[in-house]
Amino acid sequence: MVSYGMAFQQSIRTSSRSYHLPIYQGNKGMDISRRGRILLSVSSSSSIQQFHQNKKKMNHNNNRKSPFSTRTYYFPLYSSDPSSSSSAITPAVTVPTNDNNDDSDTKTTSNSNQKNESILSVLWRFSRPHTIIGSALAIPALHFLAAPSYMAALSTKSFVSMGYAMIPALLMNLYITGLNQITDVDIDKINKPDLPLAAGHLTMRNAIVTTVLSLILSLVLGMSHPTLSTEGLNVALIMSAVLGTCYSLPPIRLKRFPFWAAFCIVAVRGAVINAGFFAHAKVAAAAAAFSVPSTSAVFSSSFPSSSMVWQCLTTNPACYLSSLYFALFGVVIALMKDVPDVKGDHLSNVRTLSVRLGPQRVYRWMHRFLTAMLEGVGLAFFRGAVIAVGSNPGLVCGRTAVGLCSILAGVSVQRKATPVDPENPKQVYDFYMHLWKLFYLSYLVLPLAR
Numbered sequence: 001m002v003s004y005g006m007a008f009q010q011s012i013r014t015s016s017r018s019y020h021l022p023i024y025q026g027n028k029g030m031d032i033s034r035r036g037r038i039l040l041s042v043s044s045s046s047s048i049q050q051f052h053q054n055k056k057k058m059n060h061n062n063n064r065k066s067p068f069s070t071r072t073y074y075f076p077l078y079s080s081d082p083s084s085s086s087s088a089i090t091p092a093v094t095v096p097t098n099d100n101n102d103d104s105d106t107k108t109t110s111n112s113n114q115k116n117e118s119i120l121s122v123l124w125r126f127s128r129p130h131t132i133i134g135s136a137l138a139i140p141a142l143h144f145l146a147a148p149s150y151m152a153a154l155s156t157k158s159f160v161s162m163g164y165a166m167i168p169a170l171l172m173n174l175y176i177t178g179l180n181q182i183t184d185v186d187i188d189k190i191n192k193p194d195l196p197l198a199a200g201h202l203t204m205r206n207a208i209v210t211t212v213l214s215l216i217l218s219l220v221l222g223m224s225h226p227t228l229s230t231e232g233l234n235v236a237l238i239m240s241a242v243l244g245t246c247y248s249l250p251p252i253r254l255k256r257f258p259f260w261a262a263f264c265i266v267a268v269r270g271a272v273i274n275a276g277f278f279a280h281a282k283v284a285a286a287a288a289a290f291s292v293p294s295t296s297a298v299f300s301s302s303f304p305s306s307s308m309v310w311q312c313l314t315t316n317p318a319c320y321l322s323s324l325y326f327a328l329f330g331v332v333i334a335l336m337k338d339v340p341d342v343k344g345d346h347l348s349n350v351r352t353l354s355v356r357l358g359p360q361r362v363y364r365w366m367h368r369f370l371t372a373m374l375e376g377v378g379l380a381f382f383r384g385a386v387i388a389v390g391s392n393p394g395l396v397c398g399r400t401a402v403g404l405c406s407i408l409a410g411v412s413v414q415r416k417a418t419p420v421d422p423e424n425p426k427q428v429y430d431f432y433m434h435l436w437k438l439f440y441l442s443y444l445v446l447p448l449a450r
Contacts, residue, residue, distance in 0.1 A: 128177040137443040144447030146281035161284030171218035176244035178211035190344035236276025270327025275313040340425035367417040378406030398448035
């Protein structure tokens with residue numbers, strides 16, 4: 001190993017003259033013997049002073065890297081021929097750095113950053129934040145939609161109901177996304193190598209413990225409170241756990257089959273979440289309106305003979321229309337998620353729709369369908385605003401706002417989708433994340449959809 005400031009002698013023959021080259025290394029720890037042949041670019045100098053100037057310059061820039069991954073060495077070149085007119089020659093040696101040193105430095109930096117990353121940051125990435133945000137927005141939005149008035153939604157009991165449902169719902173979300181990463185770790189090493197488990201930032205043992213604890217705490221918290229626990233909340237949690245497990249866990253693993261994978265997504269994102277939390281919010285709204293302390297009393301008086309969730313889903317237009325909208329939106333997001341994952345899914349024999357039909361076809365169908373759906377919803381709300389003119393100014397404003405947001409969302413889908421190459425995973429993933437932003441927007445304006 002040649003260390004900085006050291007030199008070794010190497011002989012070359014140029015123009016029938018023999019030279020001895022004490023080569024000063026410009027980067028610490030470089031093993032010249034592993035570089036192969038050294039190519040020299042030699043230029044004359046009139047004195048050794050030029051060499052020392054070059055050496056100082058080298059010392060000043062010894063940490064800079066060439067854009068062509070090379071290193072430059074400066075050394076005096078003394079002639080063994082007494083008749084030589086030049087006492088010293090200062091050549092510059094450029095050595096390609098096709099070795100593992102730079103990769104090792106990069107890996108060392110990456111490992112250092114990994115060690116410095118807090119466990120909370122790793123768990124946050126493990127939770128798949130874009131799905132967490134969607135669930136967190138759904139609960140207050142559905143409480144406002146289910147309330148008979150905005151004042152009822154702003155009551156203390158309504159906020160308590162939101163908070164109580166939020167914690168187990170987010171834990172259940174963590175269970176579903178965590179289980180999916182545990183069962184798909186080999187696929188994710190190809191499709192999503194930056195995920196904590198696939199990248200090695202989280203051990204398999206810790207991932208399993210986190211996922212199982214999330215499931216247990218979610219169910220216990222959702223069912224344990226004597227008054228805040230409702231049928232709607234329990235249905236949302238239990239059905240999400242069952243369908244999420246069937247979707248990912250072998251031997252069932254419904255994600256292998258396009259129809260059943262779509263069914264799970266429609267059920268969870270549509271009926272389970274929206275109808276379940278809508279029914280939960282209905283209880284809170286009724287308790288706030290009539291000052292009833294027990295949710296069971298509200299349930300028995302409002303829905304004496306059948307399931308509260310089923311009643312909301314089949315008889316309440318706000319519930320079944322919002323469930324239908326988010327179910328269809330959820331299908332688009334789920335199928336679009338598979339488009340950039342074709343390579344890993346194909347190698348793992350996961351026959352998604354993108355693997356079966358090709359990413360171009362699925363991408364084209366989904367973005368066109370979502371554009372048409374958003375623009376259709378926008379036109380429907382504009383029509384509803386016209387119908388309400390003269391009777392309820394607040395309703396006119398709310399419906400107009402929802403219609404405008406929906407039309408603009410449809411335009412943005414078409415604009416973002418046009419330049420995307422379905423064969424480019426990064427471009428498709430960026431578009432996929434744009435769809436999640438529109439999904440959040442839908443929940444933000446949902447309280448106005450009356």
